[in-house]
Amino acid sequence: MRTLDVALGARSYPIHVGAGLLGDASLILPHLKQRKVAVVTNTTVAPLYLARLRGSLEAAGVKVIDIVLPDGEEHKNWGTLNLVFDALLEHRCERGTTLIALGGGVVGDMTGFAAATYQRGAPFIQMPTTLLAQVDSSVGGKTAINHPRGKNMIGAFYQPRAVIADMETLRTLPKRELQAGLAEVIKHGAIRDAAFFSWLESNIEALLEGNAEALSHAVVRSCEIKAAVVAIDEREEGPRAQLNFGHTFGHAIETGFGYGTWLHGEAVALGMVMAADLSARLGMIMPADADRLTRLIARAGLPVEIKGMSADRFMELMSHDKKAQEGKLRFVLLEDIGSATVRADVSPAMLAETLRLAA
Amino acid sequence: MRTLDVALGARSYPIHVGAGLLGDASLILPHLKQRKVAVVTNTTVAPLYLARLRGSLEAAGVKVIDIVLPDGEEHKNWGTLNLVFDALLEHRCERGTTLIALGGGVVGDMTGFAAATYQRGAPFIQMPTTLLAQVDSSVGGKTAINHPRGKNMIGAFYQPRAVIADMETLRTLPKRELQAGLAEVIKHGAIRDAAFFSWLESNIEALLEGNAEALSHAVVRSCEIKAAVVAIDEREEGPRAQLNFGHTFGHAIETGFGYGTWLHGEAVALGMVMAADLSARLGMIMPADADRLTRLIARAGLPVEIKGMSADRFMELMSHDKKAQEGKLRFVLLEDIGSATVRADVSPAMLAETLRLAA
Numbered sequence: 016m017r018t019l020d021v022a023l024g025a026r027s028y029p030i031h032v033g034a035g036l037l038g039d040a041s042l043i044l045p046h047l048k049q050r051k052v053a054v055v056t057n058t059t060v061a062p063l064y065l066a067r068l069r070g071s072l073e074a075a076g077v078k079v080i081d082i083v084l085p086d087g088e089e090h091k092n093w094g095t096l097n098l099v100f101d102a103l104l105e106h107r108c109e110r111g112t113t114l115i116a117l118g119g120g121v122v123g124d125m126t127g128f129a130a131a132t133y134q135r136g137a138p139f140i141q142m143p144t145t146l147l148a149q150v151d152s153s154v155g156g157k158t159a160i161n162h163p164r165g166k167n168m169i170g171a172f173y174q175p176r177a178v179i180a181d182m183e184t185l186r187t188l189p190k191r192e193l194q195a196g197l198a199e200v201i202k203h204g205a206i207r208d209a210a211f212f213s214w215l216e217s218n219i220e221a222l223l224e225g226n227a228e229a230l231s232h233a234v235v236r237s238c239e240i241k242a243a244v245v246a247i248d249e250r251e252e253g254p255r256a257q258l259n260f261g262h263t264f265g266h267a268i269e270t271g272f273g274y275g276t277w278l279h280g281e282a283v284a285l286g287m288v289m290a291a292d293l294s295a296r297l298g299m300i301m302p303a304d305a306d307r308l309t310r311l312i313a314r315a316g317l318p319v320e321i322k323g324m325s326a327d328r329f330m331e332l333m334s335h336d337k338k339a340q341e342g343k344l345r346f347v348l349l350e351d352i353g354s355a356t357v358r359a360d361v362s363p364a365m366l367a368e369t370l371r372l373a374a
Numbered sequence: 375m376r377t378l379d380v381a382l383g384a385r386s387y388p389i390h391v392g393a394g395l396l397g398d399a400s401l402i403l404p405h406l407k408q409r410k411v412a413v414v415t416n417t418t419v420a421p422l423y424l425a426r427l428r429g430s431l432e433a434a435g436v437k438v439i440d441i442v443l444p445d446g447e448e449h450k451n452w453g454t455l456n457l458v459f460d461a462l463l464e465h466r467c468e469r470g471t472t473l474i475a476l477g478g479g480v481v482g483d484m485t486g487f488a489a490a491t492y493q494r495g496a497p498f499i500q501m502p503t504t505l506l507a508q509v510d511s512s513v514g515g516k517t518a519i520n521h522p523r524g525k526n527m528i529g530a531f532y533q534p535r536a537v538i539a540d541m542e543t544l545r546t547l548p549k550r551e552l553q554a555g556l557a558e559v560i561k562h563g564a565i566r567d568a569a570f571f572s573w574l575e576s577n578i579e580a581l582l583e584g585n586a587e588a589l590s591h592a593v594v595r596s597c598e599i600k601a602a603v604v605a606i607d608e609r610e611e612g613p614r615a616q617l618n619f620g621h622t623f624g625h626a627i628e629t630g631f632g633y634g635t636w637l638h639g640e641a642v643a644l645g646m647v648m649a650a651d652l653s654a655r656l657g658m659i660m661p662a663d664a665d666r667l668t669r670l671i672a673r674a675g676l677p678v679e680i681k682g683m684s685a686d687r688f689m690e691l692m693s694h695d696k697k698a699q700e701g702k703l704r705f706v707l708l709e710d711i712g713s714a715t716v717r718a719d720v721s722p723a724m725l726a727e728t729l730r731l732a733a
Contacts, residue, residue, distance in 0.1 A: 049700055093452055104523040109698050132491070134696045135518065135529045136609070159494065164463040170494045171530065250495070337493045339468050341408055 017235050021154065022246040026174045030154060030238050032231065036181040037067045037142065040075040046140055046176040048111040051078045055099055055126040056117040057086040060144055063187055068117060068142070080106045084122065089275035091121045091161045093169075099129040110134035113176070119145035119192070120152035120279060124167070127158030131173035141175045144184035146196025146230070147280050150203070150237035153178045155245040155258075161274060165335040166266045172250050178238075182231055190223075194316040195280025197222060198261075200233045201311055202287060203240040206260045209353030211236050212311075219314050256338055257355040260347040261286035267332035271324050284317035293361065293369045294348040304352055326370035376594050380513065381605040385533045389513060389597050391590065395540040396426045396501065399434040405499055405535040407470040410437045414458055414485040415476040416445040419503055422546055427476060427501070439465045443481065448634035450480045450520045452528075458488040469493035472535070478504035478551070479511035479638060483526070486517030490532035500534045503543035505555025505589070506639050509562070509596035512537045514604040514617075520633060524694040525625045531609050537597075541590055549582075553675040554639025556581060557620075559592045560670055561646060562599040565619045568712030570595050571670075578673050615697055616714040619706040620645035626691035630683050643676035652720065652728045653707040663711055685729035 016033030031042055043052075052072060056065055061083045069079045082102040084095055103112070114137055116126035123141050130139035141153035159170025185193065197219075204212030214232075215222075221229040241258065248255035265286030269277055291305035313319045338345040338357070344366075345359045375392030390401055402411075411431060415424055420442045428438045441461045443454050462471070473496055475485035482500050489498035500512035518529025544552065556578075563571030573591075574581075580588040600617065607614035624645030628636055636644075650664035672678045697704045697716075703725075704718045 093456070097452070100521055100528060101523075104521065104527065104694060107693060107698075107701070109700075110696055111699055128491075132487075132528050132530055134527060135516065135531050157494065162459055162463065164460075168463065168493060169459060169491050171491055172494050334466060335463060337469055339466075340470060341468075342466070 017231075019235070019238050019242055021174070021242045023174060023249055028175060028177050030178040030180065030242065032149070032180045032182065032234050032238065034182045034227070036179050037064055037184070038071045040071040040077070042177065042179050043072065043115070043140060044075060044077070046138065047077065047113050048138060049109070049113070050076055051080070051108070052113045052115050053080045053082055053103055053106070053108055054115045054117050055082045055084065055122060055129070057084045057122055059086040060118045060122070064117060064144060064184060068115070080108065084125070087275050088121055088161070088269070088279065089273070091125055091274065093160060096125055096129055096160055099125065100133060103129070103133055108133075108137070110137050112137055114139040115142055116140070116153075117142045117144065119143065119148045123148050123153050124157070124159050124170070127156070127173055127175065128160055128170050131158055131171040136173070138176050141178040143178065143180050145188055146185055146193050146234070147199055149180040149234045150196060151199040151241065153180070154238055154241045156249065166269055166274070167337070168335070180234060182227060182234065185225065185230055190316075191278065193223065193225070195278040197315040198280035198284040198287070198312070198317055200237050201308075201315065202258075202260050202283065203237045205287065205308055205349065205352060206257050206347070206355035207240045207244070207353060208236070209351070211240075212352050216311055219311065223316065256345070256357050257347050259338060260349075260355050261290050263333055263336050263338065263344070263346055264289040264329070266336065267329050268321065268324065270332050271328055281318055284312045284315070285319065285321050288312060288319050289369050289372065290346060291349055292372065293346060293366065296365055296368055297348065297358075297361070300349050300351060304349065307352060321373045324373045326367055326374055329370045329373065378594070378597050378601055380533070380601045382533060382608055387534060387536050389537040389539065389601065391508070391539045391541065391593050391597065393541045393586070395538050396423055396543070397430045399430040399436070401536065401538050402431065402474070402499060403434060403436075405497065406436065406472050407497060408468070408472070409435055410439070410467070411472045411474050412439045412441055412462055412465070412467055413474045413476050414441045414443065414481060414488070416443045416481055418445040419477045419481070423476060423503060423543060427474070439467065443484070446634050447480055447520070447628070447638065448632070450484055450633065452519060455484055455488055455519055458484065459492060462488070462492055467492075467496070469496050471496055473498040474501055475499070475512075476501045476503065478502065478507045482507050482512050483516070483518050483529070486515070486532055486534065487519055487529050490517055490530040495532070497535050500537040502537065502539050504547055505544055505552050505593070506558055508539040508593045509555060510558040510600065512539070513597055513600045515608065525628055525633070526696070527694070539593060541586060541593065544584065544589055549675075550637065552582070552584070554637040556674040557639035557643040557646070557671070557676055559596050560667075560674065561617075561619050561642065562596045564646065564667055564708065564711060565616050565706070565714035566599045566603070566712060567595070568710070570599075571711050575670055578670065582675065615704070615716050616706050618697060619708075619714050620649050622692055622695050622697065622703070622705055623648040623688070625695065626688050627680065627683065629691050630687055640677055643671045643674070644678065644680050647671060647678050648728050648731065649705060650708055651731065652705060652725065655724055655727055656707065656717075656720070659708050659710060663708065666711060667708075680732045683732045685726055685733055688729045688732065
């Protein structure tokens with residue numbers, strides 16, 4: 016097991032990465048205020064892992080309530096969130112009851128937001144079971160639900176007490192979901208770590224085959240990169256925005272085609288291709304660097320082109336982006352493989368060139 | 375104008391109390407990130423005060439979006455909150471757009487929660503127009519909406535950037551609402567300030583008549599008391615709970631009879647009568663002290679008795695109280711006029727005696 020730290024003063028917390036952690040209640044117990052937890056999971060994950068987690072907690076004398084949600088991004092909304100509140104109230108959970116998110120990014124984001132707002136704030140723990148959640152969404156305290164007009168529009172910055180990533184859960188992860196998770200892994204290399212990016216180029220096949228050692232390295236390095244960025248800018252007032260590389264285009268794709276059609280990682284992958292294209296058009300990187308990123312994304316089995324979304328529709332959807340300031344869109348762009356920056360001065364004409372790729 | 379400070383480090387903010395402040399944009403401008411605000415108000419307050427606020431802001435070059443909600447505690451729910459989100463998104467408000475709550479406690483609580491969760495957190499300003507909001511709910515950062523199973527069950531601790539209380543708005547406040555606000559004023563004296571309690575006994579008629587000087591003193595002293603408690607315990611992990619004096623019983627009354635039947639202040643008034651009764655039964659105060667509180671509440675035109683709610687129903691509703699810990703109900707009780715404490719050891723038999731008053 017490897018343990019990292021997200022350094023946020025009084026809100027600091029550990030990230031544990033290792034095999035078989037779901038069965039180790041000793042990682043959870045130090046973070047409980049009461050011997051009662053509510054495990055929030057979904058219909059896909061529950062049959063696979065709920066019993067193991069429940070067993071280890073009950074053996075330690077902890078009462079376990081489970082809340083099983085429908086699976087899928089299209090359920091990341093108020094209606095589903097309210098199922099969590101209903102169950103918490105029905106089981107008389109108090110503000111000292113810890114919520115545990117057992118699942119992927121949707122479960123983690125919703126459980127985190129439920130914890131942030133239940134009785135004005137209950138503690139919660141992330142137990143991510145997908146690669147995407149392990150390398151990205153479970154770390155950093157971004158919680159949210161979607162709004163019909165935009166992804167993650169309603170949410171809170173609210174840090175978990177711990178992140179516990181059991182690498183064994185990746186064995187049951189569908190290949191498409193593994194690939195989607197690799198998009199965020201590639202992102203971390205692209206924006207912050209050229210050596211890691213090169214390592215990914217050398218190890219992409221091992222990762223796709225589910226090689227445990229390779230996956231473990233990818234998760235640990237991704238968490239290290241993300242934790243370092245979050246530690247210097249918890250609430251995304253500055254440098255944290257670079258973690259949104261590919262996300263301005265990606266969110267527009269997700270919203271435009273309807274939640275659940277594209278996986279988040281797939282949309283981000285294509286968003287990175289578009290952002291790299293824009294970076295090259297602006298002369299920030301060489302076309303060869305953009306091609307290098309596109310090639311790695313393609314080798315990961317992720318989409319590198321899109322058809323059927325007009326430039327106007329893209330603009331309409333992107334105008335709701337949370338990074339927008341004073342009506343100006345802000346894009347995370349590459350300065351090099353391994354280095355990103357935020358630009359608010361992209362001309363409409365230049366942007367139109369990139370958007371034409373999708374029309 | 376009097377200005378107090380809520381001392382919360384980086385989240386500190388001023389409370390301005392005075393006449394005619396709605397027309398003074400200079401109190402708002404220092405807190406704006408953009409020259410754009412969204413004023414959230416309701417159908418009762420908008421015709422009275424929206425134009426004045428809008429006029430002063432527009433004269434200062436600030437673009438004003440208004441969001442007018444239905445009036446009443448029964449609308450303090452997700453559906454109404456979503457009207458705020460819809461409007462913010464429709465008008466392309468960003469996370470740098472400041473929300474202004476213009477209204478009473480319901481508008482303030484909902485606007486604060488909308489600000490806490492819109493794009494994971496936008497700035498907001500409280501402009502309370504009722505006595506209850508001026509003396510209590512606008513100060514301290516508690517924001518929430520109701521859930522069918524309990525009041526304020528979904529919410530966040532999220533501090534405003536400023537509280538601006540224009541005393542002139544009380545001139546149009548219905549008498550019943552003025553009385554409801556006095557319940558929280560009396561509460562502040564009862565739990566923290568015997569001298570202020572005595573002053574209230576001497577000035578209750580002046581307050582009921584709308585005497586500007588008396589009301590101003592009541593608002594300033596209440597804000598001072600509340601700000602001092604919030605400064606030492608922002609997230610209600612300890613002493614802040616004393617501000618909930620009367621609220622455990624009161625919330626049960628509000629929920630039990632349906633939101634909107636009793637005004638919040640009315641329910642708190644009766645809750646204080648019940649909490650004082652319980653305090654006297656436990657030998658913590660003399661029956662004469664409980665009577666003294668009951669008498670002042672009655673002189674304020676507030677309810678001191680209730681019929682038609684069984685002890686079982688009270689217990690059922692109170693079991694969801696946010697102050698509950700490990701299944702134990704916690705009551706804020708009086709040690710003296712001017713001093714309160716939290717007790718978790720009230721015996722069911724003793725509680726039943728007090729609840730019998732309501733059956």
